[in-house]
Amino acid sequence: MTRLAADLRYVARTSLRGLVGSPTTSAVCVATIAVALLLVGAFGLLVQNMQGLLDRVGDDLGVTAYLEPDLDADARTSLAARVATIEGVAEVAVISREEALRRFREGVGAQSGLLDALEENPLPASLEITLHEAQRGPEGLRRVVEALDGLPGVADLAFGQEWVEGYARAVRLARGVTIGAGAVLAVAALLIVANTIRLAIFARRDEIEILALVGASRTFVAWPFLIEGCLQGAAGGVLALVGLYALFRATLPEIESGFSLLLGFAEPAFFAPGSALALVVAGAALGALGSAAALLSGWRS
Amino acid sequence: MTGPVGEAPRRDALVQMYHVSKSYQPGSFALRDVTLEVQKGEFVFLTGPSGAGKTTLLKLLFAAEAPSEGQIVLRGRNIARLRERAVPALRRRIGVVFQDFKLLANRTVEENVAVTLEVLGRPPREIRRRAFEMLKQVGLQHRRHAHPPALSGGEQQRVALARALAGEPELLLADEPTGNLDPELTLEIMDRIAHAAARGTSVIVATHDHSLIERYGRRTLQLEAGHIKEDRPPAGPGT
Known part of the structure; x- marks a missing residue:
C-alpha cells in the first residue's frame, strides 16, 4: 500500500474514532452547525420564494x-x-x-x-x-413607452411606472438583504461552530500534544480533525435540511393562503436538489473551516 | 566514551552540546554551561537530585524546549534554533519514554505503539507486525487490545518503552523509565534498553536509582544545580 493510501486509512480511522469516541461533543457540534444552517437556510428559502414571486409578477409586466x-x-x-x-x-x-x-x-x-x-x-x-x-424593468419600460408616445392612433398609455420602479427596488432590496444577512449569518455561524469545535479540540489537547511529541507533523495531526469537522458539518447540514423541510410543510397552508390573499396566486417551493445539496456542502465546509480555525487558534496559543 | 571538553568531536558523535544553558526566569538557570557528547550506540545514565536539570536536558534534546544559550548538534545538525516546522522530523528520529508515559487514553495498547510507525508512514502490514513484536518484547502482547487506563503503572511504562523503540530511533531518551516497576521488571526493561544501545541506538536514561547505575556500570553524568558535576566513564561491560 502506498504512503498516501496508508495516510488516508489513518485519517479515516482516526476521524471516525474521534466521532464515535466522544458522542456528546460530536452531537453538540452537529447540533450547533444544524441550528446555524437552519437559520441561514430558512432565510435563503424565504428569499428564494420572494424572488420567485417577484419574477412571476414581473412576467406580467x-x-x-x-x-x-x-x-x-x-x-x-x-x-x-x-x-x-x-x-x-x-x-x-x-x-x-x-x-x-x-x-x-x-x-x-x-x-x-x-x-x-x-x-x-x-x-x-x-x-x-x-x-x-x-x-422588464424601469429602463426597458421607459424606452418602449417613449417610442410609443405620440404614435399616430395611440390615445393613451398605461404601464404602471411607479409599480415597476417599486418592483425593481424590492428586487434590489431582497438581493442586498440576502447578501448582507447571509454574510452576517455565515460569519456568526462560523464563529459559533469554531468555538464549539475549539472546545472539542481542547478536550483532546493531550492527544494532539502526544502526537506532536512522537514526531507527527501539523498536517498529520490536523487532517483527522478537519475530516471530523467536515463529517459533523455535513451531518448538521442534513439535519438542518430535514428541519427546514418539516417547518416548510408545517407552515405551507398559512403561506399559501397569505400569498393567495395578497397576490392572487401562491406557489411556495422548497429547495431544488442542487440547493439542498449546497446546504449540506456548506455544512461540511463550515465544519472543516471551524476545525481549521480552532486548530490554528490552539497552535497560536 | 567521550573525550574531555575542548577535544575535537569524534566522528561517530550523535549528540554534542556546547556550553548549553537554559533559564526559565532571569537569573535562575535550570541548566548552566553544559558541554557533553554522546556517541552512536552509547548508553548514558543521567542522575542527580530532583531539580538538578535532568528533565530539562532531555527536553532540549527532543526540542520541547530551546536553549537560552549554547549549541546543540544532533548528528551534525544544529537543533538549538530549529524552526518549528523542522521539529517533527527531528522527533521522528528520537524515541522518548516520558515520566508520565503520555499514552493516548482513547487508543488501544497496540494503537499506541503503532502511532510512532504511522507517523513514520510505514505500511499498515508492517505497522501491525512491528507493533505486535514490540509488545511481545516488553511482555504485553496479551494486553494489546486493552486501553491504557485499564493498565497498571508498570504496564503503561512498558507500553511507553515499546512505543519509543518501535521506530528504531537513533536516540532514546528515557525519563525515570523504571520508576513504576518492580525489581524484576526493572531489570527486564533495562535489558531491553541496553539491547537497543547494543544495536546502535544512543541511549540517555535519567534515573534516581543508583543500584541500576551500579549494576549496569555505564557512563554516568551527575547533574547538580544545572551543572555537570561528574562525567563518570563506564565501569566495564554491562551485565
Whole structure:
C-alpha cells in the first residue's frame, strides 16, 4: 500500500474514532452547525420564494396602448405591426372594443347584468404589448413607452411606472438583504461552530500534544480533525435540511393562503436538489473551516 | 566514551552540546554551561537530585524546549534554533519514554505503539507486525487490545518503552523509565534498553536509582544545580 493510501486509512480511522469516541461533543457540534444552517437556510428559502414571486409578477409586466376610437381594424393591425418592431417589444396583441367589453364582463362576474343598461360600448380598442424578459424593468419600460408616445392612433398609455420602479427596488432590496444577512449569518455561524469545535479540540489537547511529541507533523495531526469537522458539518447540514423541510410543510397552508390573499396566486417551493445539496456542502465546509480555525487558534496559543 | 571538553568531536558523535544553558526566569538557570557528547550506540545514565536539570536536558534534546544559550548538534545538525516546522522530523528520529508515559487514553495498547510507525508512514502490514513484536518484547502482547487506563503503572511504562523503540530511533531518551516497576521488571526493561544501545541506538536514561547505575556500570553524568558535576566513564561491560 502506498504512503498516501496508508495516510488516508489513518485519517479515516482516526476521524471516525474521534466521532464515535466522544458522542456528546460530536452531537453538540452537529447540533450547533444544524441550528446555524437552519437559520441561514430558512432565510435563503424565504428569499428564494420572494424572488420567485417577484419574477412571476414581473412576467406580467407590459404596456397597454389605448387607441383612438376612429381607428378601423386595418389601421389597428398596421399599428400593431409597427409597434412590434420597437426594440424591447416581444409581442403585441390587438384587443378590439368587443373583446375589451367581454373581458370586463368576465371580470365583473355575477354583476355583469348591470352592463346591459349601457347603450354603447364605452371601452376603447387597445394594444397589449409584452416586453422581452431583459426589458422588464424601469429602463426597458421607459424606452418602449417613449417610442410609443405620440404614435399616430395611440390615445393613451398605461404601464404602471411607479409599480415597476417599486418592483425593481424590492428586487434590489431582497438581493442586498440576502447578501448582507447571509454574510452576517455565515460569519456568526462560523464563529459559533469554531468555538464549539475549539472546545472539542481542547478536550483532546493531550492527544494532539502526544502526537506532536512522537514526531507527527501539523498536517498529520490536523487532517483527522478537519475530516471530523467536515463529517459533523455535513451531518448538521442534513439535519438542518430535514428541519427546514418539516417547518416548510408545517407552515405551507398559512403561506399559501397569505400569498393567495395578497397576490392572487401562491406557489411556495422548497429547495431544488442542487440547493439542498449546497446546504449540506456548506455544512461540511463550515465544519472543516471551524476545525481549521480552532486548530490554528490552539497552535497560536 | 567521550573525550574531555575542548577535544575535537569524534566522528561517530550523535549528540554534542556546547556550553548549553537554559533559564526559565532571569537569573535562575535550570541548566548552566553544559558541554557533553554522546556517541552512536552509547548508553548514558543521567542522575542527580530532583531539580538538578535532568528533565530539562532531555527536553532540549527532543526540542520541547530551546536553549537560552549554547549549541546543540544532533548528528551534525544544529537543533538549538530549529524552526518549528523542522521539529517533527527531528522527533521522528528520537524515541522518548516520558515520566508520565503520555499514552493516548482513547487508543488501544497496540494503537499506541503503532502511532510512532504511522507517523513514520510505514505500511499498515508492517505497522501491525512491528507493533505486535514490540509488545511481545516488553511482555504485553496479551494486553494489546486493552486501553491504557485499564493498565497498571508498570504496564503503561512498558507500553511507553515499546512505543519509543518501535521506530528504531537513533536516540532514546528515557525519563525515570523504571520508576513504576518492580525489581524484576526493572531489570527486564533495562535489558531491553541496553539491547537497543547494543544495536546502535544512543541511549540517555535519567534515573534516581543508583543500584541500576551500579549494576549496569555505564557512563554516568551527575547533574547538580544545572551543572555537570561528574562525567563518570563506564565501569566495564554491562551485565
